[in-house]
Amino acid sequence: MKKVMLVFGTRPEAIKMCPLVLEMRKHPEFETVVCVTGQHRQMLDQILACFQVEPKYDLGIMQENQTLFDVTLSILGLLREILTAEKPDVVLVHGDTSTAFATALACFYLQIPVGHVEAGLRTYNLQSPFPEEFNRQAVDLISDFYFAPTETSRKNLLKEGKPDEKIFVTGNTVIDALATTVQKDYQHPEIDWAKGSRLLLLTAHRRENLGEPMREMFTAIRRIADEFENVKVLYPMHLNPAVRDMANACFSGQERIHMIEPLDVLDFHNLMARAHLILTDSGGIQEEAPALGKPVLVMRNTTERPEGVIAGTLKLVGTDGQAIYTAIKELLTDPAACHRMESAANPYGDGKASKYIAQILKEKLG
Ligand code: UD1
Ligand code: UDP
Numbered sequence: 001m002k003k004v005m006l007v008f009g010t011r012p013e014a015i016k017m018c019p020l021v022l023e024m025r026k027h028p029e030f031e032t033v034v035c036v037t038g039q040h041r042q043m044l045d046q047i048l049a050c051f052q053v054e055p056k057y058d059l060g061i062m063q064e065n066q067t068l069f070d071v072t073l074s075i076l077g078l079l080r081e082i083l084t085a086e087k088p089d090v091v092l093v094h095g096d097t098s099t100a101f102a103t104a105l106a107c108f109y110l111q112i113p114v115g116h117v118e119a120g121l122r123t124y125n126l127q128s129p130f131p132e133e134f135n136r137q138a139v140d141l142i143s144d145f146y147f148a149p150t151e152t153s154r155k156n157l158l159k160e161g162k163p164d165e166k167i168f169v170t171g172n173t174v175i176d177a178l179a180t181t182v183q184k185d186y187q188h189p190e191i192d193w194a195k196g197s198r199l200l201l202l203t204a205h206r207r208e209n210l211g212e213p214m215r216e217m218f219t220a221i222r223r224i225a226d227e228f229e230n231v232k233v234l235y236p237m238h239l240n241p242a243v244r245d246m247a248n249a250c251f252s253g254q255e256r257i258h259m260i261e262p263l264d265v266l267d268f269h270n271l272m273a274r275a276h277l278i279l280t281d282s283g284g285i286q287e288e289a290p291a292l293g294k295p296v297l298v299m300r301n302t303t304e305r306p307e308g309v310i311a312g313t314l315k316l317v318g319t320d321g322q323a324i325y326t327a328i329k330e331l332l333t334d335p336a337a338c339h340r341m342e343s344a345a346n347p348y349g350d351g352k353a354s355k356y357i358a359q360i361l362k363e364k365l366g
Pocket of ligand 2: 012203205236237261262263264265266268269282283284285288
């Protein structure tokens with residue numbers, strides 16, 4: 001029996017790795033071991049509960065206002081012993097977080113093969129997103145299996161000289177997750193609150209946007225809420241205190257903006273499915289929105305997800321307040337522009353990425 005260990009630690013990794021954990025557990029050829037770093041605490045636990053995944057190991061590393069040093073050092077220190085004891089045949093990491101980077105580095109030091117789920121995404125700008133672009137390139141430097149979500153990500157890997165036979169285009173496991181969460185007859189108090197208005201769903205948390213860029217973003221959205229009486233903004237706030245302080249400073253006193261706690265993924269996906277427009281600097285939401293046919297204004301200067309831009313669902317608007325305000329206003333006042341964005345096709349696979357990954361591992365690990 002081959003031992004496959006999955007290591008993840010933040011909300012988006014959990015959303016995209018839990019479907020894979022559940023799939024791997026269906027295969028008796030594998031011993032599937034889950035280790036969470038706890039880089040996120042509450043936001044990770046929400047997802048584990050939703051998918052009913054219980055980890056064997058929980059490193060519990062999160063600290064309030066943690067730095068990149070804190071996260072990387074804690075994970076490296078704690079994983080060494082676990083990996084040495086478990087001796088997995090392969091470790092699967094996801095995406096571009098510090099959890100993924102530190103885990104891959106620990107595996108490299110111990111010469112344990114790494115499989116990278118969501119491999120090959122690139123902006124080729126190490127400052128944007130920071131530090132994620134470094135993390136994903138570093139993981140790809142040492143991976144043995146590249147599970148690329150799209151042909152574009154495969155081409156990035158080939159361009160960098162990664163061997164063709166180690167690259168597998170599987171689609172993104174986030175589409176697998178969406179298939180289990182979105183419901184037709186879903187109800188939520190925030191949907192009742194927004195009834196009769198156009199609902200703008202907001203998320204924002206990127207490290208490089210903290211401070212002035214985030215003030216610009218939030219001020220533009222406040223202007224929209226002040227000017228459009230038939231618009232309501234729902235913001236499930238990231239738990240980073242730096243994000244929350246800025247949101248409170250910019251949004252307080254406007255009753256058409258609701259700042260709420262992070263939502264369970266089931267609630268979030270269903271609210272996305274009912275939103276008029278999504279405003280975000282998130283990565284994962286750029287993959288989910290095309291599948292739900294929802295227009296997204298991406299408040300970043302770069303994206304590693306050009307597929308959604310090419311498909312027409314995503315528009316990259318940067319972090320300048322005036323540009324964000326103008327882009328939102330255009331979509332609120334030009335239904336045809338909004339409709340064009342809604343009708344784009346999903347470029348992120350058929351919702352069976354986890355199945356393909358399990359099958360590939362079965363063949364390759366023998
Ligand atoms: C991390 C990832 C980022 C990913 C994001 C998803 C890195 C470097 N960054 O960024 O790639 O897009 O997660 O959300 O890996 N906090 C809590 N409870 C939680 C989660 C966070 O209190 O459940 C607070 C803590 O004060 C923590 C802070 O948020 O110190 C920042 O968390 P951290 O994981 O360092 O950074 P993120 O911005 O969440
Ligand atoms: N999400 C969620 N609850 C929320 C906000 C977002 O479950 O209140 C989900 C969302 O559907 C997506 C993921 O969290 O799958 C995105 O996470 P985040 O924006 O924190 O990270 P990123 O994708 O930018 O790395």
